[in-house]
Amino acid sequence: MGNPVYFENNRTETLQRKFGILGKSAGVQSMLETIEQVAPTDISVLIAGESGSGKELVASAIHKYSRRAHKPFVIVNCGAIPAGIIESELFGHKKGAFTGAQNDRKGYFQSADGGTIFLDEIGETPLETQVKLLRVLEQGEFLPVGSSTSMRVDVRIVAASNRNLEKEVDVGSFRKDLYYRLKAITITVPSLRNRREDIPILANKFASDCAIRNQIIFKGFSDGALKVMSQHRWPGNIRELKNFIESMVILEKGGVIRTEVIYRYLNAESSPTELNPLLPVKLDRNVDQAERELILQQLFMLRREIAEMKAVIDQGLTPRPKVENNDEEYNPDLEVLPDDHSHEILGDEVPTILNPHLLGTLTAAQVEKELIMRTLERFNFNKRKTAQALQMAERTLYRKIKEYEIVKEN
Ligand SMILES: Nc1ncnc2c1ncn2[C@@H]1O[C@H](COP(=O)(O)OP(=O)(O)O)[C@@H](O)[C@H]1O
Numbered sequence: 001m002g003n004p005v006y007f008e009n010n011r012t013e014t015l016q017r018k019f020g021i022l023g024k025s026a027g028v029q030s031m032l033e034t035i036e037q038v039a040p041t042d043i044s045v046l047i048a049g050e051s052g053s054g055k056e057l058v059a060s061a062i063h064k065y066s067r068r069a070h071k072p073f074v075i076v077n078c079g080a081i082p083a084g085i086i087e088s089e090l091f092g093h094k095k096g097a098f099t100g101a102q103n104d105r106k107g108y109f110q111s112a113d114g115g116t117i118f119l120d121e122i123g124e125t126p127l128e129t130q131v132k133l134l135r136v137l138e139q140g141e142f143l144p145v146g147s148s149t150s151m152r153v154d155v156r157i158v159a160a161s162n163r164n165l166e167k168e169v170d171v172g173s174f175r176k177d178l179y180y181r182l183k184a185i186t187i188t189v190p191s192l193r194n195r196r197e198d199i200p201i202l203a204n205k206f207a208s209d210c211a212i213r214n215q216i217i218f219k220g221f222s223d224g225a226l227k228v229m230s231q232h233r234w235p236g237n238i239r240e241l242k243n244f245i246e247s248m249v250i251l252e253k254g255g256v257i258r259t260e261v262i263y264r265y266l267n268a269e270s271s272p273t274e275l276n277p278l279l280p281v282k283l284d285r286n287v288d289q290a291e292r293e294l295i296l297q298q299l300f301m302l303r304r305e306i307a308e309m310k311a312v313i314d315q316g317l318t319p320r321p322k323v324e325n326n327d328e329e330y331n332p333d334l335e336v337l338p339d340d341h342s343h344e345i346l347g348d349e350v351p352t353i354l355n356p357h358l359l360g361t362l363t364a365a366q367v368e369k370e371l372i373m374r375t376l377e378r379f380n381f382n383k384r385k386t387a388q389a390l391q392m393a394e395r396t397l398y399r400k401i402k403e404y405e406i407v408k409e410n
């Protein structure tokens with residue numbers, strides 16, 4: 001009968017290599033099996049998982065191992081396209097369909113004809129557009145904007161969402177029929193912190209690939225170093241781990257990477273003001289990511305200044321009740337500042353950036369509003385850049401701007 005354990009490991013290894021998706025955890029094994037089964041078919045697939053967990057990698061593996069492999073693989077980030085133009089982007093438009101439509105224009109579905117379309121962040125599409133997606137799924141046809149004849153395409157749909165679509169259905173922001181049509185085959189990509197046993201494999205692979213690519217020496221991680229990385233939370237999942245490893249391998253070129261080094265870089269990640277001086281802007285990050293780091297750094301400094309002010313006030317003043325003395329004019333600067341708990345609630349990433357009188361009385365929403373306003377100002381009210389810097393979908397940003405009634409001041 002052979003050795004079933006050996007057989008299983010061997011099979012997982014084969015699939016890992018085939019799809020370029022690493023990991024031996026149960027979650028990854030079952031993911032690899034599903035990919036192996038569904039890739040060669042035409043069935044639509046829904047991929048669920050947190051940002052950075054590997055959804056796009058799964059989608060491209062599905063395309064690559066389908067009969068469509070030599071045809072286009074079109075990636076559409078539904079969250080990044082403003083609601084007003086999403087239909088013309090997806091389905092194209094006729095000349096004259098709206099002001100500015102000077103020519104017929106092909107949509108993504110037409111560009112993907114014969115191949116696969118990857119609808120990333122599908123949970124961000126407006127409800128009206130969802131009806132049209134359902135029609136493409138069911139009948140393979142759609143109407144370009146401004147056209148009265150529908151168009152047929154042969155496109156396989158792979159969709160992904162980092163939101164829980166079932167919940168979105170419950171609150172009415174995602175169509176039930178579309179959800180049921182999509183969810184038949186769902187691949188759930190586990191978050192990295194739920195498959196910690198995969199971290200050493202991934203870390204070693206990213207490090208050695210990076211060393212080869214950059215022609216530098218990588219001698220390995222100490223056991224302790226691997227353990228520390230395995231215990232870290234990695235809120236940005238594999239993407240975060242990969243960026244982390246690559247910058248560390250490049251900057252530490254040479255010896256074995258030990259525990260202290262990992263701690264040093266993990267600290268640099270969580271407190272941008274203490275960035276390693278060797279590490280002005282992490283090497284392989286794009287401009288927006290670099291800008292994001294700068295923003296966080298600035299906000300972090302503000303937070304520290306506030307903490308210093310608070311310390312001065314704490315030392316110099318004795319507490320007194322707020323409304324006791326009515327003849328004296330109320331002076332907020334003399335008020336005792338409550339403890340700053342926002343850090344516990346919001347974590348390292350969202351800095352407390354406001355007026356010191358308000359410290360500790362802020363709600364998460366107020367901090368978020370302030371962060372959005374400042375980021376908008378920083379990017380000259382460019383919503384796309386702001387959304388990217390804040391790592392939120394553009395549509396979410398629009399919604400929040402409306403919700404918080406943020407207006408551009410001149
Ligand atoms: N299991 C894996 N093995 C190797 N690399 C991975 C794995 N999962 C993700 N990656 C890499 O991590 C990065 C983020 O993955 P991506 O597919 O873009 O995530 P998502 O689409 O969920 O945000 C990419 O560079 C990808 O190649």
Ligand SMILES: [Mg+2]
Nearest residue numbers: 052055056120
């Ligand atoms: Mg992605």
